[in-house]
Amino acid sequence: xxxxxxxxPVSAKAHAFSSVFGxxxxxxAELDRFLREQLAAFEPEIRAMADYCIDTSGKRIRPALVFLxxxxxPGVVLxxxxxVAAVVELVHLATLVHDDIMDGAExxxxxxxATREFGSTAAVLLGDALFAxxxxxxxxxxxxxxxxxxxxSTRRVVSGEIMQTLxxxxxxxxxxDYQRIIDLKTAELFHVSCLLGARLAxxxxxxxxxxxxxxxxxxIAYQIYDDLADFFGEEKRVGKTLGTDLASGKLxxxxxxxxxxxxAPARDELVAEITGQRPVQTGLHFxxxxxxxxxxxxxxxxxxxxxxxxxxxxxxxxxxxxxLLRSLGDVLQxxxxxxxxxx
Amino acid sequence: xxxxxxxxPVSAKAHAFSSVFGxxxxxxAELDRFLREQLAAFEPEIRAMADYCIDTSGKRIRPALVFLxxxxxPGVVLxxxxxVAAVVELVHLATLVHDDIMDGAExxxxxxxATREFGSTAAVLLGDALFAxxxxxxxxxxxxxxxxxxxxSTRRVVSGEIMQTLxxxxxxxxxxDYQRIIDLKTAELFHVSCLLGARLAxxxxxxxxxxxxxxxxxxIAYQIYDDLADFFGEEKRVGKTLGTDLASGKLxxxxxxxxxxxxAPARDELVAEITGQRPVQTGLHFxxxxxxxxxxxxxxxxxxxxxxxxxxxxxxxxxxxxxLLRSLGDVLQxxxxxxxxxx
Numbered sequence: 001x002x003x004x005x006x007x008x009p010v011s012a013k014a015h016a017f018s019s020v021f022g023x024x025x026x027x028x029a030e031l032d033r034f035l036r037e038q039l040a041a042f043e044p045e046i047r048a049m050a051d052y053c054i055d056t057s058g059k060r061i062r063p064a065l066v067f068l069x070x071x072x073x074p075g076v077v078l079x080x081x082x083x084v085a086a087v088v089e090l091v092h093l094a095t096l097v098h099d100d101i102m103d104g105a106e107x108x109x110x111x112x113x114a115t116r117e118f119g120s121t122a123a124v125l126l127g128d129a130l131f132a133x134x135x136x137x138x139x140x141x142x143x144x145x146x147x148x149x150x151x152x153s154t155r156r157v158v159s160g161e162i163m164q165t166l167x168x169x170x171x172x173x174x175x176x177d178y179q180r181i182i183d184l185k186t187a188e189l190f191h192v193s194c195l196l197g198a199r200l201a202x203x204x205x206x207x208x209x210x211x212x213x214x215x216x217x218x219x220i221a222y223q224i225y226d227d228l229a230d231f232f233g234e235e236k237r238v239g240k241t242l243g244t245d246l247a248s249g250k251l252x253x254x255x256x257x258x259x260x261x262x263x264a265p266a267r268d269e270l271v272a273e274i275t276g277q278r279p280v281q282t283g284l285h286f287x288x289x290x291x292x293x294x295x296x297x298x299x300x301x302x303x304x305x306x307x308x309x310x311x312x313x314x315x316x317x318x319x320x321x322x323x324l325l326r327s328l329g330d331v332l333q334x335x336x337x338x339x340x341x342x343x
Numbered sequence: 344x345x346x347x348x349x350x351x352p353v354s355a356k357a358h359a360f361s362s363v364f365g366x367x368x369x370x371x372a373e374l375d376r377f378l379r380e381q382l383a384a385f386e387p388e389i390r391a392m393a394d395y396c397i398d399t400s401g402k403r404i405r406p407a408l409v410f411l412x413x414x415x416x417p418g419v420v421l422x423x424x425x426x427v428a429a430v431v432e433l434v435h436l437a438t439l440v441h442d443d444i445m446d447g448a449e450x451x452x453x454x455x456x457a458t459r460e461f462g463s464t465a466a467v468l469l470g471d472a473l474f475a476x477x478x479x480x481x482x483x484x485x486x487x488x489x490x491x492x493x494x495x496s497t498r499r500v501v502s503g504e505i506m507q508t509l510x511x512x513x514x515x516x517x518x519x520d521y522q523r524i525i526d527l528k529t530a531e532l533f534h535v536s537c538l539l540g541a542r543l544a545x546x547x548x549x550x551x552x553x554x555x556x557x558x559x560x561x562x563i564a565y566q567i568y569d570d571l572a573d574f575f576g577e578e579k580r581v582g583k584t585l586g587t588d589l590a591s592g593k594l595x596x597x598x599x600x601x602x603x604x605x606x607a608p609a610r611d612e613l614v615a616e617i618t619g620q621r622p623v624q625t626g627l628h629f630x631x632x633x634x635x636x637x638x639x640x641x642x643x644x645x646x647x648x649x650x651x652x653x654x655x656x657x658x659x660x661x662x663x664x665x666x667l668l669r670s671l672g673d674v675l676q677x678x679x680x681x682x683x684x685x686x
Binding site: 041042043045046049094095098101102118119120121122124125126127128129131132133135136138139140141142143144147148151152154155156158159161162163165166180184 | 463
């Protein structure tokens with residue numbers, strides 16, 4: 001696969017929220033400036049490599065959640081929010097650098113991955129350096145609170161990824177395992193982004209709690225949407241090859257529902273594909289999913305999480321971030337609806 | 344190579360200091376207890392994997408430096424020192440987990456490496472989880488100081504490893520590069536261990552500074568000793584295969600001195616071996632090193648750093664840690680002397 005023929009999954013994932021994020025121009029510009037400034041903290045010999053990873057072309061969902069949860073009006077850029085947005089983005093970038101090594105990914109955001117550019121050994125260490133600097137930046141607040149929250153979240157994110165890794169190619173995975181994995185690998189950093197955004201903007205403790213619960217449920221909803229798009233997206237629009245979860249033996253919600261609804265012989269065949277005992281018949285399963293109404297089952301799961309997310313904000317209609325956060329839920333629902341297959 | 348035939352480089356490295364470390368029984372016992380207790384902080388699903396990494400058989404040089412720099416008498420176990428010793432050990436363990444992936448190492452401390460046991464993908468993430476937890480533990484002090492120092496050190500340690508990785512198989516490496524790499528990859532964590540040990544035991548700022556300078560120079564001395572042992576050790580005693588640095592294209596001080604002293608044609612051959620253009624003739628170079636007196640050149644470099652280390656303590660003869668720290672320098676000198684080839 002050439003360096004340019006592989007599409008970019010990240011901007012596609014982020015696309016869902018871009019209409020809301022459009023309001024964050026001044027905040028994102030300041031974040032860019034701040035991230036560039038961080039390069040000076042890296043040892044001169046690896047600065048160019050860190051620069052390569054801290055590119056500005058990603059959609060930056062987690063920083064956006066920080067800014068939205070601490071929203072105080074258009075153009076109000078709180079320095080603490082910029083700093084913590086940089087922290088969560090650097091943690092996320094570090095996990096991407098390590099993910100790309102493990103997936104053997106060659107291209108991300110239309111450029112060679114760090115592992116392709118510098119080799120996997122250097123990329124493991126470069127991810128470590130990004131982690132270390134993120135947490136160092138998190139110590140630049142008056143108290144330990146930010147660094148404590150972010151380091152604990154980081155441990156949980158990678159724990160979720162470990163669980164997912166160990167279950168690849170196994171059909172002995174429960175729905176509870178899946179819920180737990182996405183709660184850790186995706187929802188955790190959404191949650192801490194919202195928590196710290198609200199906290200550092202000076203919100204009341206009750207609202208900090210509400211925003212952090214919003215973040216957790218939005219993260220779960222977002223991951224389920226992403227898993228749905230792997231089967232029901234259009235390749236051009238989603239910007240990546242479909243069916244990659246099945247091809248890599250990863251059990252996600254659409255596959256759980258399909259396994260539930262298939263008659264026994266077909267289910268056994270699918271299990272054999274997941275466990276690598278038979279070649280994967282992607283086209284067949286796309287068709288089965290359409291015939292068995294899997295879309296609606298998965299879409300309801302997204303909606304249920306979006307509802308839990310917005311319910312958390314219910315008692316706080318007048319807080320400045322509330323309408324913006326709610327609209328993220330609306331956008332995600334619209335994106336799910338746009339994936340619905342034409343019947 | 345079978346899982347049991349490969350010797351364990353780490354305990355061999357630590358061996359040099361074990362006579363001084365013998366006085367740290369109560370501190371090390373408390374560290375063991377504390378590290379075991381940390382397992383509860385890991386997500387239940389990865390706890391057994393973390394447990395596998397946090398084994399108790401290593402010699403724990405960095406925790407020992409914490410305890411010695413904060414020494415207040417036999418049996419005096421300061422809880423803050425135990426906590427920070429756990430932090431530096433967890434950071435070190437995380438780097439070992441990642442190093443073993445990159446080196447394809449199968450055995451460490453007489454057990455399968457994490458990468459062999461759980462696969463390289465899980466091991467990358469497991470190292471990340473150890474890093475994250477180390478830094479989370481570092482936030483459990485009243486101020487940001489510990490976490491700030493440790494996260495910055497971690498970034499510098501991995502930066503040194505990146506530089507070393509990128510220079511493997513290249514002869515275009517200067518002595519200054521080598522000094523810089525060992526200062527970062529080894530001396531940095533020695534330095535921060537001594538700094539925090541002295542600081543958390545309540546030493547005067549001048550002594551904290553002295554102990555941290557001691558740690559840095561001892562770390563450099565120790566790494567040069569380790570590089571010397573790769574050429575002049577006895578395999579049985581050092582506990583690992585000799586000549587691995589040359590075999591992996593890594594330029595260390597013994598090789599720099601050999602390159603300086605070899606006549607041009609022989610030097611060109613050695614360069615061709617380092618850069619992978621010719622098969623490595625380990626036995627020949629062992630012999631050349633003996634003939635050209637390389638041992639003495641490298642040994643003087645170790646002694647010079649040991650002197651800088653102990654000089655830093657000169658103005659502080661009556662501080663409780665001083666005699667113990669000095670004796671570490673003596674032990675290292677004795678270990679170097681023990682490597683001297685019989686002429």
